[in-house]
Amino acid sequence: MTDAAPATGSVSTVPAKKRVPFWDNARFLCIVLVVTGHAIQRLTYDSDNALVLYLFIYAFHMPAFAMISGYFSKASPPTTRTMKKVLTDILLPYFIMETIWTVVQFLVEGKQEFNPSKPSWTLWFLLALGIFRLVLPYLALIRWPLLWAVLFSVGVGYLSNVDSTFSLSRAIGILPFFLLGWQIRQWRLVDRWQLANRVAWWVRGGAVVVLGAWLLAVILNIDFFRLVDLRFWFFYDDSYTALGEDQWWAGFVRLALIVLAVLLSAAFFVLVPRSATWMTGFGQATMYVYLLHSFVLYPIRETGILGGEHASAMWLVGLVFASIAISIALASPLVRRVFRPLVEPKPRWLFRVLDDAPAGPSKRDPTGSRRR
Template sequence: MTDAIATPTSPAPSAGRRVPLWDNARFLCVMLVVIGHGIQRQTADSNNALIVYLFIYAFHMPAFAIISGYFSKSGSPNGRQMKKVITDILIPYFIMETIWTAVQFFVEGKKSFNPTEPSWTLWFLLALGIFRLILPYLALLRWPLLWAVLFSVGVGYFDNVDSTFSLSRAIGILPFFVLGWKAREWKLVDRWRNAEKTTWWVRGLAAAVFAAWLAVLIVFIPQFREMDLRFWFFYDDSYRGLGEDQWWAGLVRLGLIALATLLSAAFLVLVPRKETWITGFGQATMYIYLLHSFILYPIRETGILRDEHSSAVWLLGMIFACIAISIVLTARPIRWLFRPIVEPKPNWLFLRSLNEPDKPGRTDPTGSRRS
């Protein structure tokens, strides 16, 4: 979050000036999330769908975590900042989890309400909350990024660290969040934004990285299907749960972290740095993230995307449909209608001293600041 926690040595992000690069990156990231969820059912019967799925899942959530980390700070939070953790993360989480419980009750007959097990996309909200708790302590240590990587690799050896409160997944992608936080300290993105010359070869190199990853997927897709590579990209199960209990299983995750870092860097290099037609959509990141699953849920559960409906034509159709869904969910009427559950303001819950009017341009948990 942009106004989460502050330290004297960490420069705060610009409060009044929007940076198109970040809005563009947020929208493209969340659009990839929607596409990945949209085509997931087709991966069972189509290698083409699995190639696209693995191409996306190798980096899209790590990139999302990097962006969120870039707009986070590491000092002790004050009361208003702690309040935002409740209003921007915890309350929306419980609201959306309650809605999902009702949907699954009426559609699937499930009768349990268990907020300790996040439904579908809600794990990332809890992960953001966990990141907020961990970062101030990591910032006290030397080499916080190294420690984050060690935690991520090490947690896979413990079967008892599972998806409860998204703990295993949060620790799994923690290095990317910390990398984003450190990237702002290192001014890496500022240097790229201000670079005017020799950018063509950097973008060319980034495109080559993606082309190489795509080529690897195409050549080895039978092996990747057999080893269930997609589950490794979730950073959720223990190595034993993934079917690999050898001592070197952590090296596989370490390699995937390196791959995700490389692909995320290539992604950010290719994101337009100037304002484009997608820039405004980046201000509604959380609306897309939290609401798209309700649109895709009936499509996924009916099984319509299986068998002959997993063809290349259907795959392309689903990709374009997911892009359209991402755009529609940024519309002003949609935001007006669903603001009470995505951006609740339960001022009655807090002390009067914490209920001062918000500054213009409220930020969401990914750092998106709306005009």
């Protein structure tokens, strides 16, 4: 699959930029994990099997997504084009979806509050991406930006006054993963080792062992993990005091979870297919899945059927397959065509005409996926 470039004459043409299937496959698998985690969340209260799968997923799925976004981000000084992209690709879709959520919650729950500073459910990641895009040029100016990002992530947990307002605590919490993705691009590790094209069989075997070891650890310690509410640590949202750990060493727990997330994400990326598959095309529309899947799951969650006698292994398996189906459906061409004005708004009327403003729409969505 390629993004065709226009011809510049009868003699020469601009080379077409070829898509790399690996990245689209990785995006789709990440978004399936996101949908699955949200779908089974209510089952975790009554089912150890659901909690095992939930903890297995949440240990690395958003860090992996943040790494992909960071890999395709640029740290160059802001231009008119990049500033417009922050507005049209991140902030405007956020306000649109937040407004829709306010209406939905009013109709279903009678909730009468419109507060864009408190993102609804899944929308926190959009604000986090906006923060990442704004601070990256500044972090790129200093030495050891990745080290500073880790220190910020660990340190913010000690500050109880930094909360989820504008997703600030969560953005700082997962900042190291975004920076790591960007740093890997700067080190040219993927290109140098051709990691997007092939991986040795023994590396894949090691990745299976790593993920299998984490799954086994969760299974064997599920009672303890439930007792300490480990899942809340994977949100990178609350302070250590709010998590029930006000000891000085609480930061080392987050540091250990960061290391774990990087290790599991690396294993995940190793196992992602390198060639074009049935999922490759769907990986180009992950923003549609991310922004719309919560509206599909919300009615199911609000009915209260997920839990109690409906927390069996059969229900868990059914929700996993339903999550895959939802992801495929929301990434389909029909859904993209219908919801494009909401997910990819292009309000040309909103902007002043500036001499240095380049023409043409943005070519990548906030996750780095190249638009067709």
